[in-house]
Amino acid sequence: MELYLDSANIEEIRHAASLGIISGVTTNPSLLAKEDPKIDVRKRILEIHALVGGHLSVEVVSTDADGMLREADEILSWFPEATIKIPMIPEGLKAVRKLSDQDVETNVTLIFSPTQALAANNAGATYVSVFVGRLDDLGADGMEVVRDVRDIWDTQGLSSLILAASIRHPLHIVEAAKAGADISTCPYKPLMQSLQHPLTDKGLAAFLADYKKMQEEIAKLKG
Numbered sequence: 001m002e003l004y005l006d007s008a009n010i011e012e013i014r015h016a017a018s019l020g021i022i023s024g025v026t027t028n029p030s031l032l033a034k035e036d037p038k039i040d041v042r043k044r045i046l047e048i049h050a051l052v053g054g055h056l057s058v059e060v061v062s063t064d065a066d067g068m069l070r071e072a073d074e075i076l077s078w079f080p081e082a083t084i085k086i087p088m089i090p091e092g093l094k095a096v097r098k099l100s101d102q103d104v105e106t107n108v109t110l111i112f113s114p115t116q117a118l119a120a121n122n123a124g125a126t127y128v129s130v131f132v133g134r135l136d137d138l139g140a141d142g143m144e145v146v147r148d149v150r151d152i153w154d155t156q157g158l159s160s161l162i163l164a165a166s167i168r169h170p171l172h173i174v175e176a177a178k179a180g181a182d183i184s185t186c187p188y189k190p191l192m193q194s195l196q197h198p199l200t201d202k203g204l205a206a207f208l209a210d211y212k213k214m215q216e217e218i219a220k221l222k223g
Contacts, residue, residue, distance in 0.1 A: 001177040004055060004185035006165065008032045008039075010047055012188040017052045019195075024055025026129075026165070026185045028085065028109070042078055049081065057107045057127075059085035060095075068095035072104065083107050083126065088116050093123040100124025107163070114148045121153075121160040127183070132176070133166035142166070143175045150180035170194035 004024040005016045008031040016022050025048050032039050049056050058079065060071040068091070072084045083105040086092040096106045100123065107127040108120035112135055117128040130149060132142030146164050153162065164176035167186040170193050176184040186194075 001181055002183045003173075003191065004163075004183055005052075005191060006031070006167070006185040006187050008035050008044060008048070009188065010044070010051075013048055013051055016188065016191060021195075022052060022054075022191075024057075024183075024185075025049075025052050026055075026057040026085070026107070026163075028059045029061055045079055045082075049079070055083060056081065057085040057109075058082045059109065063087075063089065063091060065091045065094040065098070068092065069098060072099060076104065085109050088120060093119060096120065096123040096125050100126075109165070112145065114145060114152055117145075117149045117160075117162075118152060118158075121158050125160045127163045128160045129163045129165040129185070130181075131166035132164055132172055133168040135166075136168065143172070143179055146176060146179040146181050154180075
């Protein structure tokens with residue numbers, strides 16, 4: 001399962017990219033506004049891509065198909081490698097179909113059910129983004145939707161990549177991998193938490209202490 005970083009923070013992205021563990025980034029208007037309401041979106045997107053390469057989803061903000069298509073054309077004019085992120089609404093599906101016919105990659109976002117994922121696939125989506133955490137927030141089982149989508153994909157031989165989004169904690173990453181998601185897009189904090197374990201820290205401290213002790217004994221012998 002590939003890991004993407006769900007962020008527009010350039011320092012977070014730079015650090016995660018330096019670790020060699022992410023193969024893409026997803027953004028949305030909320031993440032960009034969180035960084036700075038006056039942010040230069042074009043500049044930030046290009047900065048992100050220069051750091052990470054690979055996948056980069058850029059979201060449209062129109063709610064009608066014609067507006068989405070105009071935005072997609074504008075984005076692609078300055079960032080041809082962009083994956084166009086489109087909301088899971090009927091007008092969005094209309095835009096996805098037209099972009100798919102033009103061989104433009106799309107990421108259908110805000111999916112909360114298998115039927116929505118199926119519709120997005122049939123419209124030609126490259127990625128279907130299932131929002132796990134937001135379902136959990138409502139007392140539902142978000143990961144069950146990912147499992148259902150995976151079962152449908154395997155039964156039907158469907159091609160859209162399943163992306164587990166709205167990740168809240170490291171266990172979501174594990175469960176997404178077990179559920180068969182192709183990609184998990186994670187905020188910086190849970191991604192970094194997933195790399196840590198107290199026994200790793202304890203073990204490293206013991207190794208370093210033993211090495212120091214060994215070096216001290218060698219120094220005594222030489223002295």
